[in-house]
Amino acid sequence: MSVRRLAPDEVQPASFAFTAENLAWATETMGKYPVERKASAVIPLLWRAQEQHAYWLPKAAIEYIADMLGMPYIRVFEVATFYTMFQLQPVGTKAHVQVCGTTPCMLRGAEDLIKICKSRIHHDQFHLSDDGAFSWEEVECAGACVNAPMIQVFSDTYEDLTPESFEKVLDAFARGEKPAPGPQNGRYGAEPAGGALTLHDLPFNAASPDGAAAADKPAAKKTPAKKAAPKTSAADQPSVKE
Ligand code: FES
Numbered sequence: 001m002s003v004r005r006l007a008p009d010e011v012q013p014a015s016f017a018f019t020a021e022n023l024a025w026a027t028e029t030m031g032k033y034p035v036e037r038k039a040s041a042v043i044p045l046l047w048r049a050q051e052q053h054a055y056w057l058p059k060a061a062i063e064y065i066a067d068m069l070g071m072p073y074i075r076v077f078e079v080a081t082f083y084t085m086f087q088l089q090p091v092g093t094k095a096h097v098q099v100c101g102t103t104p105c106m107l108r109g110a111e112d113l114i115k116i117c118k119s120r121i122h123h124d125q126f127h128l129s130d131d132g133a134f135s136w137e138e139v140e141c142a143g144a145c146v147n148a149p150m151i152q153v154f155s156d157t158y159e160d161l162t163p164e165s166f167e168k169v170l171d172a173f174a175r176g177e178k179p180a181p182g183p184q185n186g187r188y189g190a191e192p193a194g195g196a197l198t199l200h201d202l203p204f205n206a207a208s209p210d211g212a213a214a215a216d217k218p219a220a221k222k223t224p225a226k227k228a229a230p231k232t233s234a235a236d237q238p239s240v241k242e
Helices: 020-030 035-052 059-069 073-082 103-107 110-120 163-174 212-216
Strands: 095-100 134-139 151-153 156-159
Touching (some): 020 035, 020 059, 035 073, 059 073, 095 110, 095 163, 103 110, 110 134, 134 163, 151 163
Parallel strands (some): 095 134
Antiparallel strands (some): 095 151, 151 156
16 A cells, blocks of 8 residues: 655746636536536546646646636545546656555566566666656556456556566556557457357357358247147046036
């Protein structure tokens, strides 16, 4: 668990305001909630402010959003300091690497990724690399455990990492590129490596014997079979009392 404090005064900007485009988006977003519940927009607005301000939230932005939503400053500070998705200090201009350090990722090699962060970026988390392009931190589970180990960079996740593929992702960011997010071992989503192994016989599965064409066909309506009349025998007939 990290201590989450605002950046020192010397790096805080004097003011913050949304761009015209972001202001229009924020107004529309607040309009999705009843007027007396507009505070519900606090997380999306903070996230948009962070995106606008080089992926970290200065004090002025937190107060600006509190004013927009009619919230006490302390309430918005509580939200911004609680969620690790909000950065309170300046981060690397090319990438801020959040390495998941929770059990499934640790079991699958997160410690090796952290070693690389320490050697390539900075020995300590929350510090900028010498050129200011990178920073890193260890975070709790980011919800992609089936693709462990994983990292998040700004809005994207990079999964199924090995030390080698992680280095490649960092190399791409260093060149100013945006590497393709998602699993880095070629598998699709959380499917087994090598493709789906089950449900091949269902019509919606393109790998079924019918192929994709089967998926396009509407399922034929089944007409219920007519019930055969029950067979009767003399033994079934009620006996007639004389
Ligand atoms: S444990 Fe790493 S994403 Fe859940």
